[in-house]
Amino acid sequence: TEDSETAILTFLSASPETVIEDTYPWSQSSNLDHKTVVGAIKSLLADQYVVVENLETSFYAFTEEGQSILDNGSQEILVLKALNEAGKLSIPDLQAKVGKDVAKIGMGNCMKAKWIKKDGQDLVPVAKEDEVEDTVRKQLQGLSDADFKIDALSDQDAKDLKRRKCINLVTVKSHRVSRGPAYQPQRVKKAADLTKEMLDSGAWETAEFKPYNFLVLGEKVGGGFLHPLLKVRAEFRKILMEMGFQEMPTNKWVESSFWNFDSLFQPQSHPARDAHDTFFIKEPAQTVSVPEEYYERVRTMHEIGGAGSIGYRYDFRREEAMKNLLRTHTTAVSSQMLYKLANQPGGFKPARYFSIDRVFRNETMDATHLCEFHQVEGLVADYNLSLGDLIGTIETFFKKIGITQLRFKPAFNPYTEPSMEIFGYHPDLKKWTEIGNSGMFRPEMLQPMGLPENVRVIAWGLSLERPTMIKYRISNIRDLFGHKVEMARTQNAPICRFEDATSSA
Ligand code: PHE
Numbered sequence: 001t002e003d004s005e006t007a008i009l010t011f012l013s014a015s016p017e018t019v020i021e022d023t024y025p026w027s028q029s030s031n032l033d034h035k036t037v038v039g040a041i042k043s044l045l046a047d048q049y050v051v052v053e054n055l056e057t058s059f060y061a062f063t064e065e066g067q068s069i070l071d072n073g074s075q076e077i078l079v080l081k082a083l084n085e086a087g088k089l090s091i092p093d094l095q096a097k098v099g100k101d102v103a104k105i106g107m108g109n110c111m112k113a114k115w116i117k118k119d120g121q122d123l124v125p126v127a128k129e130d131e132v133e134d135t136v137r138k139q140l141q142g143l144s145d146a147d148f149k150i151d152a153l154s155d156q157d158a159k160d161l162k163r164r165k166c167i168n169l170v171t172v173k174s175h176r177v178s179r180g181p182a183y184q185p186q187r188v189k190k191a192a193d194l195t196k197e198m199l200d201s202g203a204w205e206t207a208e209f210k211p212y213n214f215l216v217l218g219e220k221v222g223g224g225f226l227h228p229l230l231k232v233r234a235e236f237r238k239i240l241m242e243m244g245f246q247e248m249p250t251n252k253w254v255e256s257s258f259w260n261f262d263s264l265f266q267p268q269s270h271p272a273r274d275a276h277d278t279f280f281i282k283e284p285a286q287t288v289s290v291p292e293e294y295y296e297r298v299r300t301m302h303e304i305g306g307a308g309s310i311g312y313r314y315d316f317r318r319e320e321a322m323k324n325l326l327r328t329h330t331t332a333v334s335s336q337m338l339y340k341l342a343n344q345p346g347g348f349k350p351a352r353y354f355s356i357d358r359v360f361r362n363e364t365m366d367a368t369h370l371c372e373f374h375q376v377e378g379l380v381a382d383y384n385l386s387l388g389d390l391i392g393t394i395e396t397f398f399k400k401i402g403i404t405q406l407r408f409k410p411a412f413n414p415y416t417e418p419s420m421e422i423f424g425y426h427p428d429l430k431k432w433t434e435i436g437n438s439g440m441f442r443p444e445m446l447q448p449m450g451l452p453e454n455v456r457v458i459a460w461g462l463s464l465e466r467p468t469m470i471k472y473r474i475s476n477i478r479d480l481f482g483h484k485v486e487m488a489r490t491q492n493a494p495i496c497r498f499e500d501a502t503s504s505a
Pocket of ligand 1: 328413461462
């Protein structure tokens with residue numbers, strides 16, 4: 001670019017009226033690459049060293065075939081030559097001699113011009129190549145002599161040569177260049193930065209500085225990008241912390257059936273405990289230990305009941321309880337936290353816990369289901385809580401993510417009574433969708449843990465994927481999670497903000 005810049009400025013220095021009429025031929029005669037020259041002109045134009053007019057020139061150019069005809073003659077002449085040399089040739093022999101493509105085109109044209117004829121299986125010449133005219137070659141020669149100018153060919157000739165794929169029309173964008181208001185025969189580089197050297201030498205006094213460009217895009221930030229799920233998780237976490245919830249340690253994916261199911265009063269014959277729904281761990285297949293006294297109380301609750309319940313009345317199997325699995329819900333962690341809460345030094349104290357982490361289910365995968373997803377779970381343990389507290393807490397949480405219209409539908413969970421599915425009205429989607437599950441933990445679950453009798457625990461859970469897909473308008477879960485996710489999608493995902501409807505209410 002610098003060479004081109006110097007060449008342009010030097011050329012224009014001849015006189016104030018000197019112009020480069022057309023940069024395209026000028027570049028060729030100056031032995032410079034036209035693209036580089038155009039680049040240099042744009043840079044000079046920005047600093048008003050030059051003014052330019054845009055030009056557009058069209059001319060013809062030879063294709064490879066056109067060049068070959070100009071060099072060796074047209075296909076029909078090559079065929080005629082070959083036949084005159086041999087006297088006569090079969091088609092395969094002709095093809096072998098001049099090549100298949102040349103034979104095909106040349107034969108056709110020779111027949112049309114009646115330069116050759118058929119003699120049985122053979123072709124024989126009726127004319128000599130020096131008696132006939134190679135029109136195509138003559139046209140191409142003429143075009144080359146006329147510097148490939150558009151008007152060098154008649155419309156008909158141009159059409160014929162294009163149809164024979166000998167020439168192309170080429171359009172070049174170029175410029176007419178003359179001196180600009182800030183023209184100088186030499187480029188004075190404008191300084192981008194004020195340096196220590198400039199201050200030391202005093203050069204800053206005379207230096208010309210580049211103007212600030214406030215419209216330039218910022219440099220792309222390198223490094224990592226948060227996945228949309230993590231962005232939504234960060235928001236949910238913030239909201240729950242604001243509501244006084246403390247995060248539970250969920251950084252352990254393998255659980256025992258005991259914590260995942262039995263402690264939650266989920267019967268050992270429950271269909272969810274089938275390998276069809278749960279991923280059991282092969283190695284190690286069994287958990288190492290469970291709190292034995294508590295285990296005994298859980299077993300008794302399943303077998304004969306207590307706390308006003310008659311239990312499930314079956315034989316509780318230790319082997320079933322000890323099976324390791326990939327946790328199917330984060331409620332496995334909630335039950336451990338409640339057990340700890342009941343048995344901590346100083347005894348039970350009211351608490352609010354939440355977690356947002358991964359769970360696993362042996363599901364048939366489709367557009368909305370994968371074998372792993374994330375659960376948001378919250379619970380409040382306190383004296384004499386009611387269903388009203390649960391509804392109120394859920395309403396507060398959902399309001400903070402902008403969902404104000406909620407409906408609750410009676411449902412069943414083995415570990416909650418009553419249980420309620422949560423439906424939210426989505427103003428964008430204009431429909432009611434299931435957004436979560438909730439309930440009050442059963443006495444059969446809480447009593448064996450050793451929680452005081454009048455302590456109630458309200459809890460709810462939802463998937464992280466559902467609100468993320470709605471927020472980021474993703475309809476297929478495979479576009480959100482898994483090996484088919486596009487990196488660019490993650491990189492370009494906007495930050496996540498939820499409209500807090502509590503502040504305006
Ligand atoms: N564990 C339930 C699920 O996996 C969610 C839930 C949590 C329900 C707490 C009630 C109470 O769907």
